[in-house]
Amino acid sequence: MTYPPSYRYTTQHEWIDAKDGVGTIGITDYAQHELGDVVFVELPKPGAKVQAGKSFGTVESVKAVSEIYAPVSGEVVEANADLETTPEKLNSDPHKSAWLIRIKLADQAELAKLMDAKAYDAFISEKNKEASA
């Protein structure tokens, strides 16, 4: 799977697609692959505040539970209701229909601190090299 060029990425494997002050956040294909079959997702409610670098929810597979960290700060506008009934979407379509939350951005400037698709790709390749070393 290629990493959408318009998105930005974190070292904790989250992505954010920001447009007009609203950011859609999800986890990357690399993350879902590491987790294995997703069985449950815990997300905040609309109105909740998220802070850059702090955990806002969890993604649970059979063998692990992973915290999800906010790439930037903001206020939750919507949480993806689909994931309540079909959490497995995270495995098949992590970059599009299995988005996690939509937030109102608190500070556009925070986006600049994140990686672009090319940098994230390189970051992942390094990780894969380490793993097989």
Next chain:
Amino acid sequence: MTERFKKASQHVSQNERLIFETSSRGKRAFELPPLDVPPADAAKVLGHYHRDEGVSDFPEVSEIEVVRHFTRLSTWNYAIDLGMYPLGSCTMKYNPRVNEFVARLDGIATEHPYQPQELSQGCLKIIKLLEDCLLEITGMDSITLQPAAGAQGELTGLLLIRAYLQKQGNPRKKVLIPDSAHGTNPATAVIAGYQVENIKSESHGQIDVEKLRDLVTEDVAALMITNPSTLGIFEPRIAEIADILHRQGALLYMDGANMNALTGITRPGDMGVDVMHLNLHKTFSTPHGGGGPGAGPVAMKKILEPFRPTPVLIEKDGGRLLLDANRPESIGRVKAFAGNFGVLVRALAYILAYGPGIRQATEDAVLNATYIRKKLEGVFELPYSLPSMHEVVFSDARQKQNGVNTMDIAKRLIDYGFHPYTTAFPLIVAGAMMIEPTESESKEECDLFIGAMKSIAHEAATNPQLVKTAPHTTRVGRLDEVGAARKPILRWKQAPARSEAAD
């Protein structure tokens, strides 16, 4: 699969439904003696508290159906009585039957924890003797038998440490835990109100002593060590480690899960350990029973003695024993009553059977593990070179090259008539295969195990699919754990009425 290595050919299977599916109205299994007093009018006496319908959908079956149901179910289980469990860190040894017998004696099983102490001297003597034996084995000064299991023992140990440090003026903030530790260690530290600082083990699962010097600050309350480590390797510098901690006013906690490598050979108390727990259901042979009960006594040095959970066993003049709850500095209770007495009885019976010769069990356990390690050394990857004690950890690195991992090998081992070894633990070895035979295995059983493992390694190289889709001879194949977690069905429910023909 070569015949020569097969220990069991087929796992037993019978069709047996849930007991609720066998149930039908009006059947009964147990009858009581007739009521010899005037019957109470339940509706009148209990008023709106009266459960007039009884428990809905409760099973209604006859005695023979209960016996058959559970007998059939039991045949679906593997057990120590059937063969070896090479489960690392579990110490699956023989559960002596005389222990079961004595725990059920009238006058032992029948005793109420609140009965007068003058009618409980037998029970109290049992507790006292076990305490004395465990102190002798661990080299410690004082002990509590109250914790219900290892994890509760760990909590008790940490609470003792906290109380001691609190008395000195500062309970401190952190507990250091090696990344090779059992999951109960960090989970327990958090419950005890401490932050966990994970410390990286060095390549043999040992504590990096030089790094430790920098890590032990005045914020550190304790280090939780497992010795031998979860890799089965003895921590040779443990006394030094204890010293580093003590100089900073911190304490050394030892997870005693691996006592099967040390009993009769050496004593943690002699090496600077301040407090430790024991798993009676591991080292001391009390049965696992499918997951419990266990018991997790905590042995400690004198400095922690005043903080022991209540009640504490004391001896009065004339040898009379008594449980004393008047302990002002105690951390309180961790469990109701005095402890899992029935489990304590079994552990004492085990110790009495061996006496001073208990060392021989340890020797045989280490001999078995070392023998298996030697025989499998060329076959599976051994990620370190130091000698193992009672357990050995291999990795699936070689077999991984053909896409076969530790879980697959473990599942294939089932087809050879064994229970799998411990997979994927400790976390510091990728693809870990942790094997602990215990002293209860004969040379023959060890050889059968070795043969099976060699055969599987061969299969992994020549026919990996066979291994990856194992087991093939069990009643059910690999189960859908993902489905179970996504849409959990955690109980049986009465189905809505439908015609018999649908069945």
Next chain:
Amino acid sequence: MRYLPKSPDERKQMLAVVGGKSIDELFSSVPEQYRLKKALDLPGPLSEAEIIQYFKARAGENSLGYTSFLGAGVYNHLRSVITDTIIQRGEFLTSYTPYQAEITQGTLQSIFEFQTLMCQLTGQEVANASMYDGSTAATEAVLMAERLTSRRRVLVARSVHPEYRAVLKTYAKNSGLTVEEVPISVDGTVDTKVLQSSLKEDVAAVLVQSPNFLGVIEPIADLANIAHKVGALLVATVTEAVSLGLVNPPAEADIVALEGQSFGLAPSYGGPYVGVIASREKFVRQMPGRLVGQTTDSNGRRGFVLTLATREQHIRREKATSNICTNQALCALAVTVHLCLLGKEGLREMAHQNLSKARFALTELEKIPGVRRAFDAPFFNEFTIELPRSVKLVNAQLLREKIVGPFVLGTAYPELTKHALVCVTETITRVEIEKFASALRSALQQPV
């Protein structure tokens, strides 16, 4: 040694393979100065017969031959011999935790049945595969409520078992929970006036017990309503599980912590017993302890597995919902077998015998001058009486009649100076009840 399956020859052979000259070499990694030079000073070795002799001698120093009217959290009930027959089968007794589901379907299915039985009994939607005992189950239930509400204050009825309250206190101290006690009202139930005035939106849970430590049944439905008004959860503890055969279950409670000892487990001087947490499905991910779920294999065959394990210590480590690892599987199995034997009618009949015998005992005791029933509210098989003098002294005299008298409530409730908690189960005969009444009458007639 009979537990060690190796001959001296075999040891030699294996040692040769390993390349060592003596067994001692296998321990070379233990520094010389810490290696024991002589054998441990332990009693034994004893043969099987001697072990039995030792424990029989201890048994003779306990309470054989006495009739007991003690309850207070541990109950004598009839147990079928079949329970032991089943749980002593090697495949159950000596089996490991069912992490490898393919070869532990026996354990897993029986736990699934156990979970079902617990739901049916308590009126809750989901139950776990057991906790260590009722006291730790009650504590874990309170901690669960704390996680669910993110609040840190807990109100505990004083009528909850004193040792359960003590265990909660130990755990709460280190988790930053404040625990406050709510007094008992005149009729023996929890004081709802005080409860209501103490309830604010910082309360995570209200913990009660029913029947409570004084034997009295608490109004669970009312208490649930009161707690819910401020968004607190009601945690109900049941120490005498047989009561559920005739008394309405605490279905309105949010979390139930049950002690299962009454269902086929011997008193065994305090343990091992079995605790259970039962609750609503929506809270399941915050529930500690093991859970067994139903699933299928690739051939569509029904099977059972441990599930939702990500809550547990072996995966979550420091973020686990609890540190619990072992449960009480064999005890839970004994309970399962026992309940299947009792069945719907057997449990109801057993409960009815308890109700009847306790009432008969109270009637007989009330005939004794100076003895009065302390609390008016309905009870099951335990009730509190007030005597005209110290219960301890009276019990000393009862002992001479080979009767273990009722629990001295003054030890746990200082204001209940002359009160005793009498428990009568189906195991006590009419003759024994009459003898107890007569002995009590005599004891009270003795000069002080």
